[in-house]
Amino acid sequence: MSIITAYRTRATLAAAALALTLSAAPVLAQQPAASHLAAARDVVLASGMSRSFDAMVPQFTEQMKSSLLTTRPEIAKDLNEVLAKLKPEFEAQREDIVNAAAKVFAARMSEVELKDVAAFYKSASGQKYVAAQPQVMDELFSQMQAWSQRLSEFMITRVRAEMKQRGVQL
Numbered sequence: 001m002s003i004i005t006a007y008r009t010r011a012t013l014a015a016a017a018l019a020l021t022l023s024a025a026p027v028l029a030q031q032p033a034a035s036h037l038a039a040a041r042d043v044v045l046a047s048g049m050s051r052s053f054d055a056m057v058p059q060f061t062e063q064m065k066s067s068l069l070t071t072r073p074e075i076a077k078d079l080n081e082v083l084a085k086l087k088p089e090f091e092a093q094r095e096d097i098v099n100a101a102a103k104v105f106a107a108r109m110s111e112v113e114l115k116d117v118a119a120f121y122k123s124a125s126g127q128k129y130v131a132a133q134p135q136v137m138d139e140l141f142s143q144m145q146a147w148s149q150r151l152s153e154f155m156i157t158r159v160r161a162e163m164k165q166r167g168v169q170l
Contacts (some may be wrong), residue, residue, distance in 0.1 A: 018095035032106040039114035046121035048130040053097050057090045 121128040
């Protein structure tokens with residue numbers, strides 16, 4: 001996995017976490033109804049949030065394979081066969097995080113709100129938004145790198161100027 005892919009994955013997960021945090025409605029005290037969880041799950045899937053989970057199993061598989069084959073290259077054939085055999089089991093684990101995300105949404109939004117959000121994501125505009133998201137995130141990631149460099153330079157320049165006015169040379 002390249003460093004850019006890792007950053008993009010982290011950025012996507014961070015954006016998802018931020019979205020969950022910003023949807024701050026009062027936390028519901030009791031367990032949500034099955035229909036409430038279903039509406040929340042629908043949002044997780046329709047919004048494209050679950051895409052950020054899709055890459056995790058293949059990434060972990062490749063990391064494990066790389067790690068094991070570095071020290072034991074002679075097991076490559078057996079390892080590849082075992083990983084292929086276990087792939088469905090590993091991919092089934094993805095459901096755990098999808099369900100966890102649904103519970104987080106259900107705790108912060110009403111069933112009606114979640115159905116409204118899901119309806120948006122299923123609309124033509126919502127589907128276009130979901131389809132554009134990966135490209136937008138890629139472009140935004142590039143722009144954030146340049147912006148953070150400019151911000152860093154601006155901040156250090158301003159601090160130096162203010163400190164100089166106080167007689168402190170940095």
